[in-house]
Amino acid sequence: MQHDLFSQTVDDAREPFQFSEAGFHLPAWLAADAPRLIDSVRQCVRVSPLRHFTTPGGKSMSVLSSNCGDYGWVADTRGYRYAQVDPVTEKPWPAMPNELRQRAISAARHCGFTDFRPDVCLINVYKPGAAMGLHQDKDESDFGQPIVSFSFGLPVTFFWGGLKRGGSPLKIPLQHGDVLVWGREDRLRYHGIKKLADGHHPLTGNVRINLTFRMS
Ligand SMILES: O=C(O)CCC(=O)C(=O)O
Numbered sequence: 485m486q487h488d489l490f491s492q493t494v495d496d497a498r499e500p501f502q503f504s505e506a507g508f509h510l511p512a513w514l515a516a517d518a519p520r521l522i523d524s525v526r527q528c529v530r531v532s533p534l535r536h537f538t539t540p541g542g543k544s545m546s547v548l549s550s551n552c553g554d555y556g557w558v559a560d561t562r563g564y565r566y567a568q569v570d571p572v573t574e575k576p577w578p579a580m581p582n583e584l585r586q587r588a589i590s591a592a593r594h595c596g597f598t599d600f601r602p603d604v605c606l607i608n609v610y611k612p613g614a615a616m617g618l619h620q621d622k623d624e625s626d627f628g629q630p631i632v633s634f635s636f637g638l639p640v641t642f643f644w645g646g647l648k649r650g651g652s653p654l655k656i657p658l659q660h661g662d663v664l665v666w667g668r669e670d671r672l673r674y675h676g677i678k679k680l681a682d683g684h685h686p687l688t689g690n691v692r693i694n695l696t697f698r699m700s
C-alpha cells in the first residue's frame with residue numbers, strides 16, 4: 485500500500501493559522517507558484533482591463549479592479565452586484581484560469597470548507613496610497629460559501645473587525661503568497677485593507693495584487 489507520505493504535498497502538511505473561530509491564514513501558501521499564478525492574472529486583465537469602480541455614493545475606489553469567472557463583482561452609482569458581462573468591454577469576463585480555481589478550492593478544503601464552488605474571482609490591484617475601508621462581503625446569495633483571498637506582491641495590513649461596525653480590528657500582516665480563508669460564523673465580518681506603503685516587489689513591481697474568490 486502506498487504510504488501517505490507519497491500523496492501528501494508540502495501545502496497539505498502546513499497547518500493553517502486560525503486567527504478567528506472560522507478565519508484562517510495560510511502564510512506563503514502560494515509563494516512557490518506565484519510567478520505562474522500572477523501570469524494568469526495578467527492574461528485576464530488583458531481581456532477585461534483594470535478600472536476604478538465608482539461607489540453608489542459617487543466616489544471612485546482607490547483600488548483598481550477587474551474579474552474573471554462566470555460572474556464579476558461590479559460597483560456603480562446604481563449599487564453593488566454580480567454581472568455576467570463586463571460593463572467596460574460589454575463582453576463576458578475572461579474564464580477563471582483553472583489553476584487559480586483549483587488553488588482556491590484546495591485552500592478552502594485545507595481550512596475545513598469542503599464544498600467551495602467559486603464562480604467569481606475579483607482582481608484587486610493596489611498601488612501605493614490605495615486602501616479599502618472596513619466592509620462586509622454581502623452581495624452573494626449563499627453565505628454558507630466561504631471567502632478565499634490571495635495576496636501577491638507588496639505586503640500590507642489586513643483589518644479584521646467584528647460582525648458590526650466599531651471596535652478596534654485585529655491587524656493581520658499579509659505577505660506575498662499568503663492566503664486568507666473565512667466563512668461560517670465569520671462570513672460577514674467587517675474587514676479592510678490599510679493604505680499600501682510604497683515599495684518594490686520583484687514579481688509585481690510597486691503593487692499588491694489581491695484575488696478574492698467567491699460564489700456569487
Ligand atoms: O485586498 C484584500 O485583501 C481584500 C479585498 C476585499 O476585501 C474585497 O475586495 O472585498
Ligand SMILES: [Mn+2]
Nearest residue numbers: 619620621675
Ligand atoms: Mn471584502
